[in-house]
Amino acid sequence: xxxxxxxIFLITTFTVIAFLIWLGFVQNQWIEYNxxxxxxxxxxxxxxxxxFLSLLVDLRxxxxxxxxxxxxxxxxxxxxxxxxxxxxRFIYSETFPPxxxxxxxLRILDTLNEMKEATLNDYGYHYYFPKPLNDLSVYQLDVLxxxxxxxxxxxxxxxxxxxxxxxxxxxxxxxxxxxxxADFNLVTRFPSSQNVVEKDMPKSIxxxxxxxxxxxxxxxxxxxxxx
Numbered sequence: 480x481x482x483x484x485x486x487i488f489l490i491t492t493f494t495v496i497a498f499l500i501w502l503g504f505v506q507n508q509w510i511e512y513n514x515x516x517x518x519x520x521x522x523x524x525x526x527x528x529x530x531f532l533s534l535l536v537d538l539r540x541x542x543x544x545x546x547x548x549x550x551x552x553x554x555x556x557x558x559x560x561x562x563x564x565x566x567x568r569f570i571y572s573e574t575f576p577p578x579x580x581x582x583x584x585l586r587i588l589d590t591l592n593e594m595k596e597a598t599l600n601d602y603g604y605h606y607y608f609p610k611p612l613n614d615l616s617v618y619q620l621d622v623l624x625x626x627x628x629x630x631x632x633x634x635x636x637x638x639x640x641x642x643x644x645x646x647x648x649x650x651x652x653x654x655x656x657x658x659x660x661a662d663f664n665l666v667t668r669f670p671s672s673q674n675v676v677e678k679d680m681p682k683s684i685x686x687x688x689x690x691x692x693x694x695x696x697x698x699x700x701x702x703x704x705x706x
Contacts, residue, residue: 548640552699554633555641555649558626559701560584562652563691565623566684567591569603581702588695591688597681608680609666609673620663627656645697648690655683655690 564579567587575583591597599608611617634641634649641649662676662683695701 547637551633551637551640555630556700558629558633559691559694559699560703562623562626562687563588563701565619566687569599569607569684570594570597570681570688572600574602578703584702585695588688588692588701591685592692594685597685599677599681608677609670624656624660627653627660642697645694645699648694648697651690652687655687658683 563584564577568575571587571591575587579587606612606616607620611620630649630653634646638646659680662680665672666676691701
């Protein structure tokens, strides 16, 4: 039984008992009138007291867990920023610095969110596609695909602190990362699949950028804190 259903059941029970006392016992004169009134009002106040105390406990619990919620959102923000910083370079038409500022991130996200179709740019072809150019590129891909597991673990472990709409976006991002990893594995094993993969992969990357844009609109900062 959910918490909401529990409260509805509890309040309904106390209310029914109160009216049964009034209609059954008092109206039929099974008990003395003043005693019936006391029992009736006592049942009502008991229900209100239980509700008040429970709300007080819930409020205290939320305050105690507020630091945990802030920590979770901070971790999520950092991961989304790194994810953006790696993948946006594959399809964005201009180069941007290794640590883009808040204004740069938002400008790039706005542009990518308006984009209908994406293609791999020179940066993507040079450093990553069809195979990573060097050890740094290999490391970046390992980091990239590690995000999927990290986001999944964060979402599962701290689901109570994450809004359902945010969780849906995170699941979409994980799905897109699965597709990107599968594309890289496919073109590595079967070089002849390059033409297919180079058309499919930008769609997944653009999908991730749009989800990050949606998360930004939901209030999650995906740029580094300004110092």
